[in-house]
Amino acid sequence: MRASIDWSRTRRDLFIKCPRAWYLRYGHQSQSNASKVYPSSRRPWDLMLRAMKEILIERIEDLREGKQWSTLLVEHQLKYALQKNLENSNHNVNKRYSVALLRYANHRMTLLWRCRIIQQLVRKQYPCWYVLDRTEPVSKDARQVYASPDLAILIQKKWHLIRFDMQSAPKNPIDELEANAMVYWAKQQDGFPQRELSYRLHTIGWRRGFWHTETYQPTYQSVHQSIQLLENDCRAMENMYQYGRHNLTLLPLATSSKTCESCSYRSHCPASEGLLHAQQEQKLLQLAHSSQSSKT
Numbered sequence: 069m070r071a072s073i074d075w076s077r078t079r080r081d082l083f084i085k086c087p088r089a090w091y092l093r094y095g096h097q098s099q100s101n102a103s104k105v106y107p108s109s110r111r112p113w114d115l116m117l118r119a120m121k122e123i124l125i126e127r128i129e130d131l132r133e134g135k136q137w138s139t140l141l142v143e144h145q146l147k148y149a150l151q152k153n154l155e156n157s158n159h160n161v162n163k164r165y166s167v168a169l170l171r172y173a174n175h176r177m178t179l180l181w182r183c184r185i186i187q188q189l190v191r192k193q194y195p196c197w198y199v200l201d202r203t204e205p206v207s208k209d210a211r212q213v214y215a216s217p218d219l220a221i222l223i224q225k226k227w228h229l230i231r232f233d234m235q236s237a238p239k240n241p242i243d244e245l246e247a248n249a250m251v252y253w254a255k256q257q258d259g260f261p262q263r264e265l266s267y268r269l270h271t272i273g274w275r276r277g278f279w280h281t282e283t284y285q286p287t288y289q290s291v292h293q294s295i296q297l298l299e300n301d302c303r304a305m306e307n308m309y310q311y312g313r314h315n316l317t318l319l320p321l322a323t324s325s326k327t328c329e330s331c332s333y334r335s336h337c338p339a340s341e342g343l344l345h346a347q348q349e350q351k352l353l354q355l356a357h358s359s360q361s362s363k364t
Contacts, residue, residue, distance in 0.1 A: 114330075204216050
């Protein structure tokens with residue numbers, strides 16, 4: 069049986085941080101329960117970031133229709149989205165923590181709205197721009213690839229593709245290749261050009277107390293390398309999926325204990341009592357498994 073593995077930056081990030089957690093979230097679900105709705109097991113902080121993204125997109129969509137939100141409306145919408153996400157989770161969050169999360173969300177949203185590109189849209193500097201659906205995939209070799217930007221803005225005959233990250237990891241050389249996946253997505257849409265040089269890429273993400281904007285100029289080579297990255301990721305995920313189906317116990321654990329601290333599967337994980345101890349036990353199990361396999 070060959071797995072059909074979908075690709076997104078979120079899936080890739082979790083796969084690198086902890087293959088076991090990736091398998092439990094994305095590879096372990098059967099077709100029969102894939103359509104069922106379960107309470108979210110994600111930590112409240114992640115649910116706050118999700119609520120922020122929902123409201124950001126709603127606010128930008130209204131901006132495109134000429135509607136400006138007041139400060140009170142922004143806070144009200146953030147509060148409603150946060151409550152909705154927390155109510156649909158497995159976590160019991162007290163009022164004090166909920167108020168703190170809302171304060172963080174308001175602060176970040178205020179600073180994000182001051183970003184240059186958003187203020188240019190507020191001032192109506194660019195007549196041709198679109199809000200895109202990040203959940204809309206494109207197909208590649210029977211796989212679903214989630215690489216859509218959040219915004220596409222036509223500036224001086226070049227399409228600027230913009231992605232908002234509510235929480236960014238430290239800068240990494242692979243960031244540019246991941247951003248180039250937006251071009252692969254755009255080239256499969258009607259109305260967008262096929263030349264890589266017709267695009268400009270921007271990622272706007274929160275890191276260390278500020279919103280940082282990274283800009284990239286895609287080329288044929290960079291987009292090709294991005295596609296290769298995507299294909300390599302999917303092959304590695306498919307191999308891990310097959311491995312997990314046969315022996316969940318031996319699936320690689322997290323590469324850092326920091327990942328375990330925010331993992332929603334921690335209570336049922338071998339690393340629940342400590343990652344280092346679990347890794348040592350897993351090495352012994354792998355030796356025993358290899359010894360048993362060699363005898364058979």
